[in-house]
Amino acid sequence: MKKGFTRLHLITSFLFLYQLAQAQSPSGSGSSNFTMLLLAIVILIAFFIIIRVSDNLVRIEAGKDGADVDDASLTPLPGVRDLFKKSAPTYVKGKYFALKKGHNILLEGSAKGPVVAGNAKTFAIQPPNFRGVSAIPKVEVEVGDTVKAGDHLLFDKKNPDIKYVSPVSGEVIAINRGERRSIASVVVLADKQQQYRKLNVPNPDTCSREELVNFLLDSGGWTLLRHRPFDVVANTNDLPDNIFISTFDTAPLAPDLNVVMEGRGAAFQRGLEVLGKLTKGKVWLGLNANGETPPSSIFTDAKGVSKSWFSGKHPAGNVGVQIHHIAPITTKTTAWTLGVQDVATFGELFTEGRFNAERVVALTGAELKQPRYVRTFIGANIGELLDGNFTNDHVRIISGDVLSGSKTSSESYLNYYDDQVTVVEEGDQFEMFGWLLPDLSTPSASKALPGHRFPDTVYKANTNTHGEKRAFVVTGQYEELLPMDIYPQHLMKAILTNDYEKIEGLGIHELIEEDVALCEFACTSKQPLQQILREGLDMVHEQG
Amino acid sequence: MSSFLDKIKKLEPPKEKRFLHTLYDGFFTFLYVPDHTTKGTGVHILDRMDLKRTMVMVVLALQLCYVFGTYNIGHQHFVALGMHxxxxxxxxxxxxxxxxxxxxxxxxxxxxxxxxxxxxxxKKGHGIEEGYLVTGALIPLIMPPDIPLWILAMSIAFAVILGKEAFGGTGMNVVNIALLSRVFVFFAYPTTISGDQCWVAGLEYAGGKGVGETYGWAQHFFDWIFNGLGWATFGEGGRAIADAFTGATPLGLASQGWEKVTSVYSPMQMFWGAIPGSIGETSKPLIIVGALMLIATGIASWRIMLSCLIGAVFMAMAFNWWGFDAFMNIPWYYHFYMGSFWFAVAFMATDPVTASSTNTGKWIYGFFIGALGIVIRVMNPAYPEGWMLAILFMNVFAPLIDHFVVESNIKRRQKISAAAGN
Structure with a gap:
């Protein structure tokens, strides 16, 4: 309201000056009219600059005295940035970030309708899902054992305190091994009626941090905490500077987290409160300011957390991007991140005293007859989840989204942290002059394709690479798609040349694969950016 | 369609015959986008945009220059002879x-x-990269129309081998390949590409007197067609050059002041491009159309183009203010009627491989090209035009500019890190 007023004020004063200029010119001749107009504009700009400079000086002084000047309006005139900034939706209260860079990939087959019960019967914990865990962890159960939900299945010998627990109760039916005897998955056939391991819940408000941590390690709650930099399972002696939770997902076909969280508000709130005890900083909630209506009240009414609002295209919903704008991760700072459903599971450890691995999963993709939301548990069997719902056989099944998910199959299981399955067509066909024809049927972030003029087009994508890998040629492309103060191409080149100092200096700590996934999608040279980034992250992780 | 594909695939030579296989692969991928799918370790879907499409966009943007260049070669030739x-x-x-x-x-x-x-x-056993398609389309446009083909071949071989392949191929070169070939011609064969006599095609100078060339079989072939249509024909050639003719380009005249330039060429003539010069660089509006197309499609950087313009305007104004000689006194806006500023800025300076790779760097890089180009143009009598040298010079400096921009990003991050550590 106030900004609208000042803008109006500016226009009227401008018109007034123009009138004045016209009145002043003796015979109203064209050229002197023009000169007066120019003069008026110059005076106005000078006036504006003086005000802005003094405003900034006041701001600096006030900042020195410790006043919070971020949102305060000290002068009636809007700032230069305010003039061009998209104004925040009316429901936004608090810190607001309008991110301009990015791109939304709109695909067919988004999940719709109410959440239905999924019919997955087997569930698995897959050690490769946890980065940093050794390939052959110690499995505590044998085939044929019966387990309750929350019973220990395995632990990493390097970090024996972190227990990986069963998402469901039932019988262990398989321990699958991958290459070189590594453990690929421990599979549990679920009971019809779920039984939960009884937990001795300490009171988080009164107990020591050590007690709390020990409880989390034992109950399996610790495995939900992911550590930044590097996106690994948090260390047991970790005291993070901040904890970040993004309450919206902007990835292609991503589930609507408002739908996903329906009915788990109390657990979510409790989870946030307990997380607050585990950090020396704050718990930050990233909220979606893209919609016409505000997000679910579960998020907007959350208490005991700092909320910040983000509007913008993908990857605005990535927690890494949000961290960058709130409290960037450096070589000295760390953060934990969780998904919203992870927070709910975390909270239920305390509200209900059990490890409830319930997940609402979005089954998406144009190759599904009926894309929808299903209620199931962590690590559900993908074939059983999808239930032969395909329109065609020649498909790729992805646990996660099309940008940073992992290729999987009907026999395999949903990854531990994923809440989405995407099915897209395999694109192993030749296309005649595919590089030349103006194509409206394939998504693109480029302005050179006609689709750019129709930003609302919804596409049916396939897995074709649409060209061959080349050396880095085009510049400035990644920067347009990553709303962070980072030079991705320079970082990638630094990783490829093992320039360790530069890798660190250019901010590798702030990134994980999902943040550069959109750049990889758009890359003209078809470079595998996520793979390169992970090599760099591994290198820095090992050395540091 | 698929049977056609099968037929082509049957032609594929064995992988051991490396050269043939590369050749086949080059043509095959030109005809068909391969059936490769994403590996499953990164993104699963990829953008429609690839390097081939990027490159062909530039080639498309050059087409108007090609059409006008073709016309202008003939136009200048006949004007010199006082015909048409x-x-x-x-x-x-x-x-x-x-x-x-x-x-x-x-x-x-x-x-x-x-x-x-x-x-x-x-030799390297990888696919053919598309970079040369653009370079190869740019080179004819920046050469004088009468360039001997062996010199052209030498210059291209020099530029491609030493400028590009020696550095590792497409994407690795330090300087612009097209300009490198041009600069090779310029310095290795100075008599062929400088002075007033090389800019109009088909004139022979013997003993100070110029005559039109004697037409060969190609012109006779066209005559045969035109005769049939009842149109005007080439004839045998060998006509004397018109008395009023001077082969000098506007820039060749500009050291004697703007009046001297306009006594030969009108500003509108220079603007539309009916003047002697390198083949594709004369017509400003058509180049601007190409440049706008590149900006609209996001292929070339508008930052570089705009900052070049700002740099050139700034420097030309500074010279106006200085006003030391007749060239400096040419009003700043007239500088944009002459020479190859527009072509250089639209198609040469914006080459992403050799330009600065950071957005801040692009502003600096472009500004200095604009400023330096005018400096060379005005202050150096040996080089009538400055863009080639200005761009090559800034190509070499682009990595340094980027270095400082990237370093400042690193410093910024270190500051945040230091603040967070306390």
């Missing part, structure tokens, strides 16, 4: 003459350049 002096007169003759001159240059450019690319691709 109006714009539309003898249009078919001018186009035919232009084609006879331009086609061999284009073919040599592509055959020599692509040939070297193919050889190196086969």
């Amino acid at each position: 002096t109006s714009f539309m007169a003898g249009l078919h003759l001018k186009l035919a003459y232009g084609l006879i001159k331009l086609l061999p240059i284009f073919v040599v450019s592509m055959v020599v350049g692509l040939g070297i690319e193919f050889l190196y691709a086969a």
Whole structure:
């Protein structure tokens, strides 16, 4: 309201000056009219600059005295940035970030309708899902054992305190091994009626941090905490500077987290409160300011957390991007991140005293007859989840989204942290002059394709690479798609040349694969950016 | 369709025959986008945009320059001979003459350049990269129309081998390949490409007196067609040059002041491009159309183009203010009527490989190209035009500019890190 007023004020004063200029010119001749107009504009700009400079000086002084000047309006005139900034939706209260860079990939087959019960019967914990865990962890159960939900299945010998627990109760039916005897998955056939391991819940408000941590390690709650930099399972002696939770997902076909969280508000709130005890900083909630209506009240009414609002295209919903704008991760700072459903599971450890691995999963993709939301548990069997719902056989099944998910199959299981399955067509066909024809049927972030003029087009994508890998040629492309103060191409080149100092200096700590996934999608040279980034992250992780 | 694909696939030579296989692969991927799918370790879907499409966009943006260049070769030739002096007169003759001159240059450019690319691709055992398609399309446009083909071939071989392949191929070169070939011609064969006599095609100077060339079989072939249509023909050639003719380009005259330039060429003539010069650089509006197309499609950086313009305007104004000699006193806006500023800025400075790679760097890089280009143009009598040298010079400095921009990003991050550590 106030900004609208000042803008109006500016226009009227401008018109007034123009009138004045016209009145002043003796015979109203064209050229002197023009000169007066120019003069008026110059005076106005000078006036504006003086005000802005003094405003900034006041701001600096006030900042020195410790006043919070971020949102305060000290002068009636809007700032230069305010003039061009998209104004925040009316429901936004608090810190607001309008991110301009990015791109939304709109695909067919988004999940719709109410959440239905999924019919997955087997569930698995897959050690490769946890980065940093050794390939052959110690499995505590044998085939044929019966387990309750929350019973220990395995632990990493390097970090024996972190227990990986069963998402469901039932019988262990398989321990699958991958290459070189590594453990690929421990599979549990679920009971019809779920039984939960009884937990001795300490009171988080009164107990020591050590007690709390020990409880989390034992109950399996610790495995939900992911550590930044590097996106690994948090260390047991970790005291993070901040904890970040993004309450919206902007990835292609991503589930609507408002739908996903329906009915788990109390657990979510409790989870946030307990997380607050585990950090020396704050718990930050990233909220979606893209919609016409505000997000679910579960998020907007959350208490005991700092909320910040983000509007913008993908990857605005990535927690890494949000961290960058709130409290960037450096070589000295760390953060934990969780998904919203992870927070709910975390909270239920305390509200209900059990490890409830319930997940609402979005089954998406144009190759599904009926894309929808299903209620199931962590690590559900993908074939059983999808239930032969395909329109065609020649498909790729992805646990996660099309940008940073992992290729999987009907026999395999949903990854531990994923809440989405995407099915897209395999694109192993030749296309005649595919590089030349103006194509409206394939998504693109480029302005050179006609689709750019129709930003609302919804596409049916396939897995074709649409060209061959080349050396880095085009510049400035990644920067347009990553709303962070980072030079991705320079970082990638630094990783490829093992320039360790530069890798660190250019901010590798702030990134994980999902943040550069959109750049990889758009890359003209078809470079595998996520793979390169992970090599760099591994290198820095090992050395540091 | 698929049977056609099968037929082509049957032609595939065995992988052991490296050169043949590379050649086949080059043509096959030109015809068909391969059936490769994403590996499953990164993104699963990829953008429609690839390097081929990027490159072909630039080539498309050059097409108007090609059409006008073809016409202008013929136009200048006939104007020099005092025939068909109006714009539309003898249009078919001018186009035919232009084609006879331009086609061999284009073919040599592509055959020599692509040939070297193919050889190196086969040697290294990877696919043919598209970079040369643009370079090969740019080179004919920046050469004088009468350039001997062997010099052209030498310059391209020099530029591609030493400028590009020695550095590792497409994407690795430090300086612009097209300009490197141009600068090779400029310095290795100075008599061929400088002075007033090289900018109009088909004139022979013997004993100070110029005559038009004697037409060969190509012109006779066109004559045969034009005769049949009842149109004007080339004839045998050998006509004397018109008395009022001077082959000097506007820039060649500019050291004597703007009045001298306008006594030969009107500003509108310079703007539309009916003046002697390198083949594709004369017509400003058509280049601007190409530049706008590149900006609209996001292929070339508008930051570089705009900052070049700002740099050139700034420097030209500074010279106006200084006003030391007649050239400096040419009003700043007239600088944009002469020479190859627009072509250089739209197509040469914006080459993403050799330009600055950071957005801040692009502003600095462009500004200095603009400023330096005008400095060379105005202050150095040996080089009538400055863009080639200005761009090559800034190509070399682009990594340094980027270094400082990237360092400042690193410093910024270190500051945040230091603040967080306390």
